[in-house]
Amino acid sequence: MTLVDRIGRSAFVGLAVGLGWGIRGDFGHNVGAMYPGAALGLAFCYVGGQRSLFSWMPVLAALSALAIGSGGTMSYGILHGYAQSDTFVNYGYGFLTLFFQGAAWGTFGGALIGLMLERRPMSTSDWLGLAGSIFIGGWLIGFAMIRLLGFQINPPRNNSSIVFMGAAIGQLVWLACNRRPVGLRGGLLGYVGFGLGMAGGRLLGNLANVMQGEFGFTINHWNVMEVSCGLIGGFVFTFGMVDRPYPEPPKERNFTLSSAYGILFVLGLIPLWHRVARVVPGEKLRSWTEALRSSGHPDPELWAQTILPMIDAACLFGFVGAAVWLAAHLKGRSRWAPLPILWLSGTMLLFQNLNALYFFTPGKAEHVDMHLVFWVIFGLMILYVAFADPRPAALPDTAGGDEHRGRFVAWGLATLAAFALILVLAGWINGEVTMRSANTRWPEWSWRDGPFPGR
Template identity: 25%
Template sequence: SYGMVIGYCRGDHFPNVLYGYVMLAVIGGLYGCIGGGFLGLGLETTESKQPKWAQLLTEMVAGGMLAWGLLIYQLEWFMTPPRSELWAACLGAAIAMIWYMVRNKFDRALRVAIYSMLGAGFGFSFGNFIQGLGQASGLSYNWWNVMEFILGLSGGIAMAYAVATTKWEKTMQPSRTVQNLSIIFIFLILPLVNYFSGFTEEKIRDLAENLSVSDIDSFVLFQHIEAWLSITLFAAIGIAAWWQRASDRLQKWFSFVMLSSLSLCYTLLALIHKGFFHIELSIKNSITLYLPILFLAVWLGTSITQPWLNSSNSAGNKKIWQLVAGMTICIILIALISIYINNPTDRTPQRF
């Protein structure tokens, strides 16, 4: 829960504002650390070296419960009162994961986790700063979306950089059955879960009322049809590409086809969920930029080459501390700037 933390950043009292930005960096860092850690461990799984997943998950659950109990129930170090304080459980889980990687010498995975943590942590703080600037400018826009996109962009770039600049050994291949089930899960089951949770009758009718749709029943029907067509089309593309992955024509573009089809599927589902195809196009509407952003990301992903990247197996302590120092300075600066551009009200939360 971070809504209250963002509220702290909207004040004009420096300790409160700085606290808000630092805590956003902590929350974003936890996102990046756990996500990057799991990705890194998967990539570092080889025939001779494999994570003991059951042990790792057990340690993470235990670490999460211990940290949550100690920090929240014993020391009462509340970050977001009166909201959920499960950040402490995530912190304990992240520490347990890092300790597992250090103890078992998963240095490559640790490198990905640390870079992802720093990227997502900075991205959350900086994204909220941009949101504050946007709101202060008076421009009518979904600045909350901008903040979330910057969080994802920053964390994603950091994670991609860490993966691209790490020397990986040959990853162990799962069995064919596991791979086939994974493809079905990713391309079919997960989109269906999103569909059944996001396209309920009540939600679609509420959307129709917000869009002032006259024929609500037809709108509901078309929403379901559009969602089903998107899921079916891109699931078929992904699964077909998987079955034909060994062909000479597809081998070069296999990863591109798989990632693009999955990304397009979720992007279209998001657009349909927002009623994008039933509203006037406007640059003021943030969902208008979903597809251009996706196409830009695809173009960058296929255009950038790696010769200039230096590979490494370790986290690089000197560089890490330099990044931490740079992040700290940036967060202090944006907190100082924020207290001069904010326009707090009586409802602006105060932590101290």
């Protein structure tokens, strides 16, 4: 696998997860995070180019969706506010906690993908040991930080992210102690990739704020951050995982049934869950009608009532994709490997655009419409599928423990260097524009109070 090929495969996964994370911003919480989690598993299996990964795809996508989706309970809005301040102690704290929270978001999905691809299968006792380590790690760190030290990560919000950070440490310790190199690789790459993605995405969001202040356009800096988080996280994870072959799944009837459930969940139930949990008809009809009326639409009530069945049709489209994927999966047609990620991305893009009234309201002048950016990302994904033909890694995975340890050390050093660069650039980028919505913690002070005390 050439470096250019490896970068191209990683970029495709980055685009898929970046699109998912950007759309997730409209829905939030656990159900919203399931989509980019599923996109990570689907896109990684596709670019791996291996028949074995095509067979694993439904299970890996479903597990990744559930694992990354679990992070949706973490509160992180105020942490982004800290990272927008112009004092080092505040933005340094903001970027550091965002790194740890992004890491806790990505590591569980990455580790599950790696564990399923281990050559030595996990036993029931292994799964119980891993679950126990995750629980103990989360409880110990939560108890020590919150109960003993009285530390609140982002008052007045909840402290669940501290528990997730501890659980991530417990998971990585178990993987290292039980000699699960592929699981550890996936967990570490998910950790550093999405940690740098969350912190780096916030930095790019800050830069977007500065640029719109300087050049007179507007852009949703939250969408910039979210897309960048998924793009960086998906790229880093894939770059470290795609250059090796993976074993075939077990030839058991239960695995075929699990695959069918995974297909139904990923393409059918995830969009439907968004519809049930995030589109409340009464509330949406009122908000859609008001938005259409304010934009000058000639018949806002009629069109608002039309949007809901359109969203339902998008959900039905997801179930149609699940049926097609299931047929291809049962027949072992690995040439259909790009279909699931494109189908899920297209379904969720239509869902989000309809919900946001993108097709029914005019664009704003001098505004970078992130909905258009989402379509550009989707178009780039289609172009990759049309012109690229990912081939499997040719060499056997014979790397020993020394090689793994060497790579882990290199990843750690590269992560420290990248985070240091983020802090340096933040000191240059953060300023009057980025601090309008910033939060400060040391000292107690609001931007509305005027210049920083002592200046």
